[in-house]
Every structure is written in C-alpha cells, then in structure tokens.
Amino acid sequence: MENYWERFGFYPAKVLADKLYCSRENRKWLKEKGIKLAAKPLGRPSAKAVENHVSLGERNPIEGKFGQPKNGYGMNRIRARLKDISQSWIASIILVLNLVKLAGEALLWLGFSAWEMLKMTIVNSIEADLGKLKIKNQPRLESGLVFGKLAV
Template identity: 50%
Template sequence: MKDWRLIQVIQEMYRQQAEMYKNREDKISDRIVSIYQPHVRPIPRGKDRISTEFGSKQLVMLKDGYTHIEKLSWDNYKEGSLLTESLETYKRLFGCYPERVLGDQLFGTRENRRFMNGKGIRYVGKPLGRPSSNSKEQKRLLQKEMPERNAIEGKFGQGKNGYGLGKIKARLKDTAESWVMSIYFVMNLLKLAAGSLLSVLQIYYWLVTEGYLTTMGNRSYTQFISRYLRH
C-alpha cells in the first residue's frame, strides 16, 4: 500500500512537470516538490535571506501570552482575508470581540477596517488616505503601541529556537500537524505553569496520567514533550 501511494505521487509529479514543460510555465497549482511529503508546497516569503520556505503556514492569535492556532495549512494563503473569521473565533472563545487588533499592514484592508469599525474594534496600524488634522497624535500613539506586536513575533521565535517549530521532521501530514500543535500546547502549558501554583513537573505527570503522552501515536512526541517540560 505504501509503495502504491508512492507510485501515484510520482505519476502526479511527472504529469505536473510534463505540463509545465509543454506550456513553458514555471508554476502549477498544488505543485509537488517531495515524493515522500506530497502535501508540502513551496511558499514564497519575499525575504532577503530566504525567498521560499517549505512547511506549514500558521495563522496564530495571541491573548494574554497564550496562543491559539486559527489556521494551519500547507498551501499559501493571504492572512488578511481571514481576519474577520479570526475575530469571530475570538468572540466564540472569549465571549466578546477584542478591544484592538495589532497585526501586519496586510490586515488593514478597507474591508477589514469597515468590519472592525462596525464591531467597535480599534485597528492599530497606519491609517489609509491623506493625513488628518490629528495625524501627529495618531503617529505618536501608533509608535507607542506597535512594539507590542513584538510579542507574537517573539512567540514564533520561541517556538522555532526553543522547541524546534522550524525543524519538524515528521513525514506524514497528520503527524507533522500534531507535532506543531504539540509545540504550541507545551508553550501554553509553560505559560500557565509560570502564572499559577502548578509546577512543570505536575503538568508532566498530569499529561502522563491522562494518557495524552501515550495516545499521540508516536514515541517521539512523548520524548519531545517530556524533554521540554523538564526545562
């Protein structure tokens, strides 16, 4: 069965390459770049050091230091188009809309701003159009609040540097996604332990007792979580 799936992936990859060669194109939808990980897609990043990345793309919300994954996909997508959906998720989880939204400029589209204005949500970002009479005051407020967005970037850095978020070695799609979810789960647990009477060791024993470390279907998960919960 494994070899049959591999043959199917190779046939589809050959079809894609032949079609691009025939049409003299250098891109195609759902392009396969790995026969062992056919779900992985090349994602252009536009960065100076790395122009293209391979892996899952995560849209994450941060509240009080805790992370919630709104969307995890192996295909490229526009985060700005998912803002209204994310805000509805926020309301469903916490019972109200957030007071303000801090994000990249790509979240500040006219459609998103209209939605946020209608819900009484303040968007922290550069205003559209010509500068208003109180533009200097708005600029000072923006310069004061925008550094708070570093918290979400720091959370990504914490996951990559401390927990291997950028080095997921699982081949299967479901296993890799479970690995990513486990990393955010552990970071949230450590945040909870830091602000409560629970110790990291107590949380680890709770995970073992409840069976979370044995039902993940992969021994490496148990080793991964137990290792970092000891830190």
C-alpha cells in the same frame, strides 16, 4: 476574530495588527464591528491617525512569543504534507510551551505554599522518632553528652 467571539462571547475593543492583517477588507469589517485597529493607517497619515499608531516596541512581546516556538521548538521546521498532521505538530509544540510555563509556575508555588507543609511534615516525623527514644540513667560529661546506648 471569530474564534475570539466563540471563546469569550464578545469582540475585543482594540486589535494590534501587522501589515498583513490590515487589508481594506479587514479594516472595513473591524469598523463595522466597532473594533479599534491599532495599526499604521493607509495612505498619508494625519495627525489624528498618528496617535493611534502602534509604537515601535508595542508588538515586541507578541512577536517574541511567535518566535519562541519557531526558533526554540522547531515550529518553522515542520515538513508535514497533510494539513491535519501539520496542525497536530503545531498543537503539540504549543502544548509543550504551555507545559514548560506551568512547570515553572508550579515550582514557584511549591516554593511558597507546599514547602512550609513539607518542612513541617519532616520536622514532625523527626520529633516523633526522637520521642520514641528513651534515655536511661547514663553517665554524662560536663558538656552534657551521654555515654552508652539509647533504649528503643
């Protein structure tokens, strides 16, 4: 939460948290800061607390994003002994995740914006090359085809 404060200058209005994060200490700290906690309440839930409860599928995208680097990029197989080396491995895996995402978006943007410019450049260069070719008086067929060589 402090990293969030340093990055954005304010705390989030609501936090989605799992059981590990929802200790009494953390709940008290969140309440002091005025942050709403969307998690299973302690003890027997009242009717009011049930409406603040996280629904079954609400955390699926978040947990899936944690699972992607673990399963797909081997983050769960890091065997570094030193803290700095382990953090470097984790940072490099997250960098690769971001690069993969940006590469996919770059292709999307290339498809929409740069493709038209590339297409126009190719068409203009072909037209310029064809404009340099001058056809001399040459016999033509009925279909319009020309016999002979083109002068360059």
